[in-house]
Amino acid sequence: GYAPRFEELKRQILAKVPGAQVQGIVGRKTSFEVEINGVLVFSKMEKKGFPVFDEVAALVEEVSRGxxxxxxxxxxG
Incomplete structure (x- = not known):
């Protein structure tokens, strides 16, 4: 499954925003979606790949600053 990828993404997010609430929910078999404050910002099914974790963590940091x-x-890649 995608649990190792999720755990790595969670680690990177919490390194930038220690107070962030990061939650993993098992969804459709091939899905890997990222939501920030309830807004879908990335879908593996739509983009045909995984997000760049550094970009996700940076966006969470931006949002945490308003x-x-x-x-x-x-x-x-």
Whole structure:
């Protein structure tokens, strides 16, 4: 499954924003979605790949400082 990827993403997010609440929910078999404050910012099924974890962590940090939630564009090679 995707548990190891989720755990790595969670680790990177918490390294940048220690107070963030990071939750993993098992969904459809091939899905890996990222939501920030209830807004979908990345879907593996839509982008055909995984998000760049550094970008996710950076966006969480931006949002924690009051910036708006925005979609992620990059995906892992």
């Amino acid at each position: 910036m708006p939630v925005r979609p992620l564009v990059g995906k892992q």
